[in-house]
Amino acid sequence: MIDHFLNDLTIFVLAIFVGYEIISKVPVILHTPLMSGTNAIHGIVLVGAMLVLGGADTTLARVVGFCAVVLGTVNVVGGFLVTDRMLQMFRKKSGPNEP
Amino acid sequence: MIHSTSLGGAIHFAYLVSSVLFILGIKGLSSPRTARSGNRLAAIGMLLAIVATLLDRQILSYTWIVAGIVVGSAIGAVAARTVTMTAMPQMVALFNGSGGGAAALVSSLEYRHLILSTGALPIDSGISILLGALIGAISFSGSIVAFGKLQGIFTEKAVTYPLQQVVNGLLAAAILVLAWMVLNGSGGNPAFLAFLAGSLLLGVLAVIPIGGGDMPVVISLLNSFTGLATAATGFALHNVVLIISGTLVGASGTLLTVLMCRAMNRPITNVLFGAFGAAPSGATSAGGGRAAMSGKPVRDVSVEDAATILAYARKVIIIPGYGLAVAQAQHALREVADLLKARGVEVVYAIHPVAGRMPGHMNVLLAEANVPYEELKDLDAVNPEFESADVALVVGANDVVNPAARHDPQSPIYGMPILDADKSKHILVLKRSMKPGFAGIDNELFYDPKTMMLFGDAKESIAKLAQTVKAL
DSSP states (O other): OHHHHHHHHHHHHHHHHHHHHHHTTTOOOGGGHHHHHHHHHHGHHHEEEHHHHHHOOOOOHHHHHHHHHHHHHHHIIIHHHHHHHHHHHSSSOOSSSSO | OOOOOOHHHHHHHHHHHHHHHHHHHHHHSTTTTTOOOOOOOHHHHHHHHHHHHOOOOOOOHHHHHHHHHHHHHHHHHHHHHHGGGGGHHHHHHHHHHHHEEEEEHHHHHHHHHHHHHHOOOOOOHHHHHHHHHHHHHHHHHHHHHHHHHHHHOOOSSSSOOTTHHHHHHHOOOOOOHHOOOOOOOOSSHHHHHHHHHHHHHHHHHTTTSSOGGGGHHHHHHHHHHHHHHHHHHHHTTTTTTHHHHHHHHHHHHHHHHHHHHHHHTTTHHHHHSSSSSSHHHHHHHHHOOOOOOEEEESOOOOOHHHHHHTTOOOOOEEEEEEHHHHHHHHHHHHHHHHHHHTTTTTTEEEEETTSSSSHHHHHHHHHHHTGGGGGGGEEEHHHGGGGGGSSSEEOOGGGGGHHHHHOTTTTTTOOOOOOGGGGEEEEEEEESOOOOOOTTTGGGGGGGGEEEEEESSHHHHHHHHHHHHHHH
């Protein structure tokens, strides 16, 4: 059990450094897409929701798990789509109006 | 979950690839050229992780999972397609809240699973579960309050009441006691449910005293909370991809939050607990400055004069603020800029880091209006240019151009880096009325002898300016 925990902790600490390094270089103009893009990434909690719902054995657990999957999916799908919508507007030179 | 079978190994490997794609994706987001493909890489990583998870042997039935994904996709897709760019901050808040809610629910189910299967809560899983539930629940309810404030459902002002910090402190202490009771097994299910309810309440109480203008910081912070809740869930389920992704987001959100606070020159504690922008604070915090100002005259200008000054300038720096977004005038503003450029005027946009209602919000709004991003300059890049500018055109911005931030230690915004609009030859301010900005203080720039005020709705004023410039 403690081995498991130490493994997880190692990954956690390394991920903090990676997260800090890759993000400290983002220019201000991309802060909103960055926020909504990373917002979509934490929708990965959907994986956890799928695992607990997949193993659910009572109606209550299924209902709760179902809600978790719905919420997680909203986070993922909405997050990525909205980020893409924003990013397609960033262009170098002013071109013709697009919808 | 570390698997011994080859299938388990394959899933684990897929999670590794997903994690790498997330890292590359966020890296891609660091440049406007690669941002879109970066976001797609991350989305592919997500799809891979989801498909791999479907193969997990822990999953016994697919019906509910597939149904949940279909429902969630429909809601997410419709919301993402229909939201306006002005409403982007509250949309991100909602998506963030969904993730936080999911993390809290997953933690709760894992708690129940462990209690039913082993009868007790091992200390490491227990702490991970409690942290996931606590942070997830705070993020869920906090995000909903932030959404309500930004959407105008609740007041945007800071809501304060006597002993607010004491109440929050007592609630936090109660949550700690409940957590202890859950961990040592003395509390059982009721303690866990009370813990969850307390966490939800704490999320609400923590966000209501924060004013609308500070929402960029709050959303950024809640984003990092959901990331950490996800990571905690990963600890409870021993799932590496949850730990890595959640932590990446937790780190990025924290960094963004710090950057925001630095841009306002206010410590994070002041943003979270200072109740900046509370209803009564305008009267008290403005102090002597306001009394001294109120008698001074301001210089009114006609549309014709304003258009002439702009049209015959060599260099115009536009300072857009949230008022521009509220008036939905970004497209009209770009038209004026285009007309000026056609006449040979050099036009750049000066973007303050906290312009808008989320970090970088103003850039998105202007990008929507087809303003090329090379014309958008941030504070450090543009400030030396004001001295050589003929006109600083302030549209719907207020506190970020208040020179008091530079020299008046009594001012609540003292020390905040501002755009040096006052250093240009002329200052043209488009404003609805003399109402103070978010900080609730008077702006001495408006009383500067070089300043001309064009009162009225930003969109109408800009449209009239465009017509007049065209006719010149």
